[in-house]
Amino acid sequence: MDDAAIDYGAVFQSLPGMVALLTPELVYADVNEEYLRMSGRRREDVVGRHLFDVFPDNPHDPAATGMRNLEASLRRVLTTGRRDAMALQRYDVEYPGRPGHWDERYWSPVNAPVIGPDGDVVLLVHRVEEVTELIRDRGGPGGDNAQVLEGELYTRALELQELNDRLRRAHAREREVALALQEAMLPARRQVGHHGAAVRYRPAVGALHVCGDWYDLVDLVGGNRIGVSVGDVVGHGLAAAGVMGQLRSALSAASRVAAGPAQALDVLGRYAHVVDGAESATAVTTFIDCDRLTITYSSAGHLPPVLVHPDGRVEFLDRATDPPLDARPDPRPRPQADTTFTPGGVLALYTDGLVERRGEDIDKGLNRLAESLVRHRDADPEDLADAVLLELLPPDGATDDTALIIVRL
Structure with a gap:
């Protein structure tokens, strides 16, 4: 089957995880069905709106820093043009249609760039793994088991980041050697x-x-x-x-x-x-x-x-x-x-x-x-x-x- 025979729009909507496409201004360009289902939003509530208008920070809980961390990650992707995998984040998500009522959620996001013909980032792919129920099953959001699980996930994220850093250093060394060889010849x-x-x-x-x-x-x-x-x-x-x-x-x-x-x-x-x-x-x-x-x-x-x-x-x-x-x-x-x-x-x-x-x-x-x-x-x-x-x-x-x-x- 060639590319012309694949309906990539249908593929995007059928993806099993929560996936959103954001513009460089952090405005929703599109979201898949799973994103709407898990977030409890309608398409008209999301597409065309700024990310943090749809999901603002909880003004009543300074410890809820997930949205701020997410913005920092998205800005890194825009600046570097590289994917950024975030550690497990706690988000306070406002109930749709019930202003001032917040639900504590745990999401593990990965943000990746879509590069345009001129080399600039034209879209951001924002993928989210919903792990709230897993944490609650382990003892509730404030329980010891949840804290252990969160710590384990955070440690794994750090280990993956260190591995990525080592690979980048190895690749950079190969680049230096290849450049030296190329310039010498x-x-x-x-x-x-x-x-x-x-x-x-x-x-x-x-x-x-x-x-x-x-x-x-x-x-x-x-x-x-x-x-x-x-x-x-x-x-x-x-x-x-x-x-x-x-x-x-x-x-x-x-x-x-x-x-x-x-x-x-x-x-x-x-x-x-x-x-x-x-x-x-x-x-x-x-x-x-x-x-x-x-x-x-x-x-x-x-x-x-x-x-x-x-x-x-x-x-x-x-x-x-x-x-x-x-x-x-x-x-x-x-x-x-x-x-x-x-x-x-x-x-x-x-x-x-x-x-x-x-x-x-x-x-x-x-x-x-x-x-x-x-x-x-x-x-x-x-x-x-x-x-x-x-x-x-x-x-x-x-x-x-x-x-x-x-x-x-």
Whole structure:
């Protein structure tokens, strides 16, 4: 059964636990049937209203802090974009239709973010486990057994939090190692400085999101020529960084002896076929002849380079695109194409983290990139690269790695 055949609205309403969807302003967007049943509310009493208008704090009992704790948890999720599991909470819930009459309830909430295409939290999933009857069966809300049970649940919550913290630290350590490995295998700035080029690499946000994006610039044999390439390995962490290093080194070596970029990608494709983890990797390479004022290019499933002419005309180099590196069991010659440039133009190569956004057509991202390059085309390559990243990447970081090369022609 595919997604189109599943009625997710019906699934949401049939969930066995209490689940609510809240906006970032903590207004109810929707609730499931179990939430209404267990809370004793009608849908019109809840949806469209602020959470704490529906469930206010008990003004007569300062010890009833559940609502305040819940608000702090929801704010943490909005700020961090991460799920927050709360310890067992006591709530004083006002009886529906009986103002001033309160019922002591025990709920165990979990709050999770729903991330939108731009990386922001667009909804909060608020799930509640009702354990009031369990506590009352153990001796009543004030009994010793209830206190023991509450203490046990709280201890388990702390243990889970500590486990999560350890996992985050381990993931952060893996991220540091992968970043160090990735940076060590990418060409140093001093290798490309004399070409009038600027390079940028920005890792994705999140401990596990170090990916396999890479770039390369090499001096080519014969004439005043350079090779400029970018690529992307599917996957995350140390494994992706290792595959990235192998492919970058192989393409760098192949470009120095190949007759053109298509032949260099032919060689790289055959190599990728025997490298574990290189499945679906993409790359694009350009050979720039500064004497003949030509760019020869070939792409293995990668997004097209952008050539901005001095007059502001934009040309996407998309006439020589082929499947990814390891897409064919029997590789065959790849296509390549040529274009001309005028001194003073700008060539940009990049990876998808710069232009792709979830739920958005890729053409919108490509148009944003082109507009930014045109707007800043007269800037120094270093300033131009910084301006493009500032305008295209989300302020709190992208969810995918980004590599960018700017070459002043």
